[in-house]
Amino acid sequence: MMACRREIAVLTIVFSILAGNAIADDLATxxxxxxxxxxxLDQADVSAARAELKTAIDALEARFSKAGESxxxxxxxxxxxxLQEELAKPDGPNLGQLEKTYARMMSGHEGLGLxxxxxxxxxxxxxxxxxxxxxxxxxxxxxxxxxxALAANLDSFAKTPNGKDAATISAYLGWLRNARxxxxxxxxxxxxxxxxxxxxxxxxxxxxxxxxxxxxxTEPVRDYILGTSIRGTGHTTGEVTxxxxxxxxxxxxxxxxxxxxxxxxxxHNGPVVVxxxxxxxxxxxxxxxxxxxHMWAAPAKACAKAHSHIRAICAKNxxxxxxxxxxxxxxxxxxxxxxIASRHAEDRLExxxxxxxxxxxxxxxxxxxxxxxxxxxxxxVYPAELQYSTDDDFLKVSLLQAGDLDLGATTTPPKVDADxxxxxxxxxxxxxxxxxxxxxxxxxxxxxxQEAVTNLLGELPEGMESEEGALPWGIFFQQSRPIWVxxxxxxxxxxxxxxxxxxxxxxxxxxxxxxTYKIVGEGDSLKAVRQGEVEIFPPGFDPKGDDKLDxxxxxxxxxxxxxxxxxxxxxxxxxxxxxxxxxxxxxxLRLVQWESRDGWLVMSWKRTGEPAPEDExxxxxxxxxxxxxxxxxxxxxQ
Numbered sequence: 168m169m170a171c172r173r174e175i176a177v178l179t180i181v182f183s184i185l186a187g188n189a190i191a192d193d194l195a196t197x198x199x200x201x202x203x204x205x206x207x208l209d210q211a212d213v214s215a216a217r218a219e220l221k222t223a224i225d226a227l228e229a230r231f232s233k234a235g236e237s238x239x240x241x242x243x244x245x246x247x248x249x250l251q252e253e254l255a256k257p258d259g260p261n262l263g264q265l266e267k268t269y270a271r272m273m274s275g276h277e278g279l280g281l282x283x284x285x286x287x288x289x290x291x292x293x294x295x296x297x298x299x300x301x302x303x304x305x306x307x308x309x310x311x312x313x314x315x316a317l318a319a320n321l322d323s324f325a326k327t328p329n330g331k332d333a334a335t336i337s338a339y340l341g342w343l344r345n346a347r348x349x350x351x352x353x354x355x356x357x358x359x360x361x362x363x364x365x366x367x368x369x370x371x372x373x374x375x376x377x378x379x380x381x382x383x384x385t386e387p388v389r390d391y392i393l394g395t396s397i398r399g400t401g402h403t404t405g406e407v408t409x410x411x412x413x414x415x416x417x418x419x420x421x422x423x424x425x426x427x428x429x430x431x432x433x434x435h436n437g438p439v440v441v442x443x444x445x446x447x448x449x450x451x452x453x454x455x456x457x458x459x460x461h462m463w464a465a466p467a468k469a470c471a472k473a474h475s476h477i478r479a480i481c482a483k484n485x486x487x488x489x490x491x492x493x494x495x496x497x498x499x500x501x502x503x504x505x506x507i508a509s510r511h512a513e514d515r516l517e518x519x520x521x522x523x524x525x526x527x528x529x530x531x532x533x534x535x536x537x538x539x540x541x542x543x544x545x546x547x548v549y550p551a552e553l554q555y556s557t558d559d560d561f562l563k564v565s566l567l568q569a570g571d572l573d574l575g576a577t578t579t580p581p582k583v584d585a586d587x588x589x590x591x592x593x594x595x596x597x598x599x600x601x602x603x604x605x606x607x608x609x610x611x612x613x614x615x616x617q618e619a620v621t622n623l624l625g626e627l628p629e630g631m632e633s634e635e636g637a638l639p640w641g642i643f644f645q646q647s648r649p650i651w652v653x654x655x656x657x658x659x660x661x662x663x664x665x666x667x668x669x670x671x672x673x674x675x676x677x678x679x680x681x682x683t684y685k686i687v688g689e690g691d692s693l694k695a696v697r698q699g700e701v702e703i704f705p706p707g708f709d710p711k712g713d714d715k716l717d718x719x720x721x722x723x724x725x726x727x728x729x730x731x732x733x734x735x736x737x738x739x740x741x742x743x744x745x746x747x748x749x750x751x752x753x754x755x756l757r758l759v760q761w762e763s764r765d766g767w768l769v770m771s772w773k774r775t776g777e778p779a780p781e782d783e784x785x786x787x788x789x790x791x792x793x794x795x796x797x798x799x800x801x802x803x804x805q
Contacts, residue, residue: 194318194321194325194355194356194359195318195319195321195322195325196318197352197355197356198314198315198317198318198321198352198356199314199315199318201314201349201352202310202311202314202315204348204349204351204352205307205310205311205348206347206348207302207306207307208297208300208301208306208346208347209301210301212297212301212347213259213294213297213298213301215347216290216293216294216297216298217254217259217294219290219293219294220254220260220287220290220291220293220294221254222290223283223286223287223289223290223291224250224251224254224287224290226282226283226286226287227283227284227286227287229283230281230283231247241278244271245268245271245272246268249264250264250268253265259298260294262295262298262299265291265294265295266291266295268291269288269291269292269295272284272287272288272291273288273608273646274610275608275609275610275643275644275666276609276610277609277610277611277612277615279609280546280605280606280609281545281546282544282545282546282547285547292345293345296345296346297345297346297347300346306346310346310348313339313342313343316339317336317339317340317343320332320335320336320339321336321356324336328577328578328766329653329766330595330596330599330648330651330652330653331648331651333573333574333596333599334599334603334647334648334651336356336574337570337572337573337574338647340353340356340357340572341572344571344572353572356574357572357574359577360574360575360576360577361551361567361569361574361575362567362575362576362577363552363565363566363567363575363576364566364567364568364569364575364576364593364594364596364597364600365550365565365566365567365568365591365592365593365594365597366563366564366565366580366590366591366592366593367563367564367565367589367590367591367592368561368562368563368564368583368589368590369561369562369588369589369590370560370561370587370588370589371409371410371411371559371560371561371562372588372774373588373589373753373756373774374409374411374420374562375408375409376752376753376754376774377746377749377750377752377753378407378409378420378422379406379407379408379409380406380407381404381405381406381407382403382404382405382406382407382424382426383403383404384402384403385400385401385402385403386400386401386403387399387400387401388400388401388430388432390432390508390511392434392504392507392508392511393436393500393503393504393507394436394437395434395435395436395441395504396434396435396436397432397433397434398432398433398434398435399430399431399432399433400430400431400432401428401429401430401431401445402428402429402430403426403427403428403429403449404426404427405424405425405426405427405449406424406425406426407422407423407424408422408423408425409421409422409423410423411557411558411559411560411561411562412454412557413557413558413559414556414557415556416458416554416556417456417457417458417555417556418456418457418458418555418556418557418562418563418564419454419455419456419557420454420455420456420457420557420562421452421453421454421455422452422453422454422455422524423450423451423452424449424450424451424452424516424520425449425450425451426449427446427447427448427449428445428446428447428449428512429444429445429446430444430445430446430447431444432444432445436493438482438483438484438486438489439480439481439482439483439489439490439493440480440481440483441477441479441480441493441497442477442478442479442480442481443475443476443477443478444475444476444478445473445474445475445476445508446473446474446476447471447472447473447474447508447509447512448471448472449469449470449471449512449516450469450470450471451467451468451469451470451516451517451520452467452468452469453465453466453467453468453520453521453524455524455528457555458554458555459550459552459553459554459555460540461532461535461536462528462531462532462535463528464521464524464525464528466517466521467516467517467520467521467524468517469512469513469514469516469517469520470513471509471510471512471513471516472509473505473506473508473509473512474505475501475504475505475508477494477497480493480494480497546604546605547570547604548568548570548601548604548605550566550567550568551566551567551568551569551570552565552566552567553565553566553567554566561590566597568596568597568600568601569596569600570600570603570604573596573600573603573604574596575594575596575597575600576594576596576597576766576767577766578594578765578766578767580592580594580767580769581762581764581765581767581769583760583769583771584759584760584771584773586773587759587760587771587772587773588756588772588773588774589744589756589771589772590760590769590770590771590772591769591770591771592767592768592769593767593768593769594654594766594767594768595651595652595653595654595766595767595768596766598650598651598652599648599650599651599652602649602650602651603647603648603649606644606649606650607644607645607646607647607649608644608645608646608649608666609643609644609649610641610642610643610644610669611641611642611644612639612640612641612669613633613639613640613641614633614639617632617633634730637670638670638671638673639669639670639671640668640669640670640730641668641669642663642665642668642669643665643666643667643668643669643677644664644665644666645664645665645666645677645706646666647664648662648664649663649664650662650663650664651664652768653766654763654764654765654766654767654768655763655764655765655766656763656764657685657686657762657763657764658683658684658685658686658698658763659683659684659686659695659763659768660681660682660683660684661681661682661683661735662679662680662681662682663679663680663681664677664679664680664706665677665678665679665680668723668726668727670726675719675722675723675726676705676719676720676723677705677706678703678704678705678706678720678723678724678727679702679703679704679705679706679708680701680702680703680727680731681701681702681703682697682701682702682735683697683698683699684696684697684698684739685698686761686762686763690759691757691758691759693741693758693759693760693761694738694739694740694741695738695739695761696737696738697735697736697737697738697739701728701731701732701735703724703727703728703731704716704724705720741758741761743755743756743757743775743777743779744756744757744758744772745779746779751779752778752779753774753779754774754775754776754777754778754779755774755775755777755778755779756772756773756774756775757772757773757774757775758770758771758772759771759772759773
């Protein structure tokens with residue numbers, strides 16, 4: 168009878184998914200019904216968890232091999248050889264020894280955020296949990312209680328979607344997955360929320376301003392046409408523009424070159440020298456494609472129409488009869504010679520443009536892989552979905568930022584300004600999921616954070632500079648919601664949740680730092696006004712109740728007020744946006760839309776027509792495993 172009820176519960180959930188009824192109002196009911204789907208764990212589950220643990224150890228061993236000498240400190244720290252010996256024991260590894268390794272892997276050093284470390288940490292937690300749940304008489308009761316708590320959060324989330332409930336729901340789903348229970352329920356809860364939570368678009372006009380250019384080049388002319396060896400100088404003028412080609416599964420950009428080449432040449436053919444002017448009308452099209460992984464291009468296609476004018480023909484020995492014969496022959500072959508010159512011009516233009524474009528595309532792909540894709544993949548925070556597309560007016564990108572158990576957007580984004588050149592719609596879940604995946608339980612030092620931001624943005628934003636003469640500064644983030652945002656009712660809230668804070672070698676207790684801004688104004692006079700003071704209190708502290716700060720908490724609160732007070736100013740007045748590097752020639756962009764509602768933050772910018780300064784290049788990270796420093800060793804042992 169018990170098994171029958173479990174099968175019925177599972178079938179109910181599956182039917183709800185297939186029928187499309189797994190909507191928010193339904194999920195709490197499904198969670199409560201899933202209590203009947205409890206499955207007692209057995210030795211087969213232990214074997215499966217042990218195999219997953221072995222796979223995780225092999226993955227980290229492969230990462231150590233890639234890192235070379237920089238991995239030795241990590242092996243020593245994790246007692247790597249002893250850990251592998253434990254796993255090789257016939258009866259399975261000692262749980263106490265695994266828990267010691269797990270505790271060290273929860274110490275927060277930046278390197279522990281890489282996927283192989285996180286994978287091993289999760290595999291240890293899973294294995295220990297499965298072993299201890301086998302034949303545990305309290306497991307079923309715990310399962311029922313957690314499903315009831317999950318249902319309560321689902322009820323709350325259905326009424327008012329918010330980041331706190333989303334994080335709690337994800338945590339319960341993690342427990343269910345580690346307990347190897349009701350995978351159908353996990354799928355039913357996540358499916359209706361896995362909507363993309365970030366959209367951005369750039370207008371064709373902005374792309375033209377950034378990618379387009381005037382052409383004004385002088386270069387040597389070398390050709391061979393109908394037995395004549397030609398040398399001279401050519402001057403090409405024109406412009407490169409950009410056109411968007413509608414495409415749903417990738418972005419398609421057509422670069423168009425239109426120009427004219429004027430040449431002054433001297434040709435040698437046997438006993439005569441030919442002096443000529445040439446004018447060639449040039450047109451070239453080249454398609455560039457972008458998808459979620461890379462950029463590539465189709466071969467360029469050129470069209471050229473050459474028109475030559477012979478100024479003079481001189482015989483080398485001065486014989487007029489040879490000159491008259493050469494003129495007659497030149498007039499007869501002019502059309503053929505111009506056609507050949509046109510084909511040669513097309514070939515040269517295609518070859519040169521392909522060479523230049525392919526070099527730029529290769530450089531862009533290298534930057535994308537080295538600075539963005541690989542670092543995000545190594546930390547497990549690369550978007551779950553990423554799509555580029557184009558229509559007649561905009562290049563668009565959309566993504567879903569969500570880990571294995573995260574929730575995405577549950578509402579549709581507010582509309583963007585149709586006339587804007589750059590438009591962004593970001594859901595709070597995108598930010599919260601990213602920061603959770605990147606920073607949860609991590610110890611991050613100020614210098615390392617500055618370096619990462621600089622590598623990503625090309626410069627360090629104002630307000631992130633270190634205080635002159637200050638000690639090294641670090642934050643040990645909470646495991647749950649390390650940094651979270653909320654976008655509602657014309658306001659946005661930012662909260663930094665620290666498990667502890669460091670100044671040099673000194674460790675301070677954890678604090679939550681929260682600030683709320685209200686967006687005011689309209690058109691191009693928008694700004695955000697801080698609502699009250701920056702709130703800095705310990706986790707769970709009730710400033711309106713009877714709670715009191717102790718001396719240590721008061722000290723770190725003052726330090727944080729001094730350090731963060733300048734960063735969270737009373738008013739945020741947006742300055743005109745300047746895009747980095749070559750895109751600076753697009754000029755300044757002014758914020759004309761700033762909205763916050765239903766979990767979304769929407770911002771749009773228009774070009775002002777005013778010029779902007781160029782950016783400077785910055786250094787990049789070497790990508791090795793970071794060694795454990797003296798200060799970090801202190802933190803790791805806390």
